[in-house]
Structure formats: C-alpha cells, structure tokens
Amino acid sequence: MTAIFIEIKNLHKRFAIQPRDVINDLSLTLPHGESLSLLGPSGCGKTTLLRLIMGLEQPSAGSIEIEPTIAPHMSYVFQEPRLVPWRTTLENVLLPLELLKRDSAERCQHARELLQRLGLGAHSDRFPAELSGGMQMRAALARALITDPKLILLDEPFAALDERTRFRLQDLLHELKTTYALQYIFVTHSIAEAIYLGDRVLLLDQYGRQKLLTPVEIGPRSQDTKLSGPFNAMVKMLTQQFADIEQAA
Template identity: 40%
Template sequence: MTITREYLPEIEFEHVSMRYQTDAAEVLALEDVSVHIQKGEFVSLLGPSGCGKTTLLRIMADLIQPTSGEVKIAGETAREARLAQKYGIVFQSPVLYDWRKVKQNISLPLEMMSMNKTEKEKRIHNLLELVGLEKFKDKYPWQLSGGMQQRVAIARALAMEPEILLMDEPFSALDEFSRERLNEELLSIWSKFGNTVVFVTHSISEAIFLSDRVFVLSPHPGRLSAIVEIDLPRPRTKEIRNSPEFYQLISDIRSSFEGV
C-alpha cells in the first residue's frame, strides 16, 4: 500500500477557478485550472505578472479558498493538510524578526511543538548546516545580505520537516548572480530533503533550471496554457544554462505564450 501511494499525485487541482470582488467589478483571477503534482517533484508555476501564480499557491496553502473546483493535498483537503503542518512556505520577502538572531528565527516554528531542548538544538544545527549559515547563527537579520536572509527563511520553512515546500518568488529581489547561486543551493537542499516543491517565478530560465516540470499560466484570467517537461539531467550545474537543450527549452516555453 505504501508503494502504491508513492505514485499518487500529492497535489491535485480539479477545475479550480477564483473570482475576486473589487469596488469596480468582479475579477476572474483563475479559470478552470487542473494540475496534478507528484510526490517529491519540483515544479514551477511560470507566467507574467497578473496570471494568478501566487493566487494558485495561496489556494494550495489554504490561505484563500477557491470560488469553484476541488483541491486535494495527499488525499486531504487543503485545510486538513495545513492543520497537519504538511506545508512550509517561503515568501518573496524573508519576513524575519529583526530582534531575533538567525538561530532564533529558525527555531520559531519549533517553539510551538513539544520538543525537548536537545532535539530542538540538533534540528536547528542541522538546518543551519544545510543552508550554510553555521557561522552566522548569532547574527541578526539586518547584519545579513538579502540572499542570506532568504536562506534563513528557507531553513525556517523546513524546520517542521514539511512534506511540501511552497515558494513564492523567493529570489526575485536579488541580483542575477545571487539568484543563480541560490538556485543551485536550493537544488542541493531539495536533493537532501526530498520534499515536493512548488516554486512561483516569472523567470523562464529559473523555472527551467530548477524544475522537473513547468506549468505555464496565461494572464487575465489565469489559465494553464502549457505543461513543459524539463528532461535535463540532474544534478544540475551552472554550465547547463549554456547548453543547446537549455536554450531550446527557453524557446519552447516562449512559444507557448504566443497568441495568449
């Protein structure tokens, strides 16, 4: 039975739509979106601003409820999955507490658990090691670079050992060099942690570099316009960005936006 479960979709969206009521009019943010994401898969939600990427992620996280359609997370409702603490979330901004040191920011989710001090300290140490911040554990967020702050946010999201990591454009505010370096570090973390990752981005190259599959969304309203398989070998290194296969995938995805 356990073996069979591994082949079931972990995240299922069936005909999901989302409408917002504004002062001016009703806005259709998502229309009839159906996606299935497998356990342990790294997928990206890709599209221009206003295509509903973040809305889709917020529905997965049970932060908002869709107007219509069905959402299942490992066979449960999104609410049941949230209450079971199956999610870790990394936002566009690190959202760290300036008055708490790095290790204290990471430990925040663990403070709500009945975990003994020794076990808690061991987990925090392992997370600091995972994101390469052991030497900065006693620093405050304002003493770190933007990229380092996001690594703290990733470690905090992983503190509860979630089955699913949801990431909403976490590197968009960084310069290109820092962004590419953190892309590589994220894949290294994912390879060790083995959870399902749903990553929101508007960067085609970032989506290709990170993902097993890319879900391309069209804007106004957000619809699923293409699902692109990324058949590049893993582990991925920066050199793959210069390969003919990489450029071909960029071309394929760009062409999926034509006529949208």
C-alpha cells in the first residue's frame, strides 16, 4: 500500500499567450490509498494541474508518472456535467463503455444499479435538460464511475450547486471512496471542502510559485466533523496560509 501511485517531478506548464508559468516547478507524490484536495484562488493552475494529470494538456517541462496499471483506470469529472443532450441519463452513463467498446447487457445492469445508488433510479430514461443541476452532476459522477476507475479527477464539480446538495454529494464521494476502493484528486476553491474531502491538501497560489503540502488528520468524516475543534483549527490555519499567499502576491 505504500507504493507510489502518481509521481510528479519538476512540472512546468506555460500557455503560449501567457508571460509566466501557470505551474512552476511542482513536485508531488501521491501514495496508494490517499486522496488529495487541490486548493487555491482562481487562476492558480488547479484545473491545469488536473488536466495535465489526465493527459488533456501536455507539460512544458518535467514529468508526470502514473503507475502503469492505474493509467487506463482514470476518470475525469468536469466542472460542468457535460452530459450529451440527446442521450438519456442511462445512455449518458453508458457512453464511456460504448466508446471503449466494453458495453454489454451486464454492464447496463451495473449502470442501472449505479444510478439507483446515486438516487437517479427513477430518472434513468429522462434527458439531461429535464434534470436539475444536482441530478446532472450525479449523472456525470455515475458516468465517471461506470468504468470502475481506480482514480477519479474532479474539477470543482460541486461549485455550482446549492449547499445541501453539495454536502450530500461530498458524503457520497466519501462513501464511494470506501465502497469502490478508489482514490480521487479534488479541485476546489472552498477551504472547508478541501479539508473535508482530502487526506492532504495542496495549496497553490496565483503565481505558481508557492506550494504547500498540509497533512490533514481529522479521521473519518461526517458533516458533523465540520463543527469539530480540529476541523475548525485546520480551516483557520489554511485560511491564514491562504491570506499569506495573497499578501505575498
């Protein structure tokens, strides 16, 4: 379990139109079994880092090594649900399998169970436009889970949702982590969410220079955890560091 899952070495990323590196000399190791939150203000390169890990962008310098057995079992959840409008919820969930040519009646049954689990059982034959924002996001989660991933990369997936829905989906993510033995990297700009969801939190600043790895030891989470002493102490500490970063800028 101590084997390294992802190893990032001296990673740089610069986009052609920008004068400076968005990701500047970032090194990071993610061990087996650990989930990570990426926290930072807008424009700090959180999304870019996630896209680099997924292979949606290519690094300008440096390397990202992902355990070869894991690489084919990665899923990505975008900031918006990105459901295909002319496909029903069930068909959207089955899309990855169709594209990977892995679809079968058995998998279809699995998709139905997954939707049931995510509380969309009654909506599997509806079209995305007929679903609420929270339902669409859950459908996108189901689509990410259908391929039985070992690692899910989530890019601020709950940012646009109301608080109650967001809390429910946070807990769901915890639950899935345990039941499906999966790890995730979760991008957010909410300090509390970062602490709640991550075993560790990686703090990035707007200039890609300062990086801070903060171990979080809070134990098993439930929404009540957010009211606990250690949790709030952690929020306070990270808020301070957040402020320091902004001062330095």
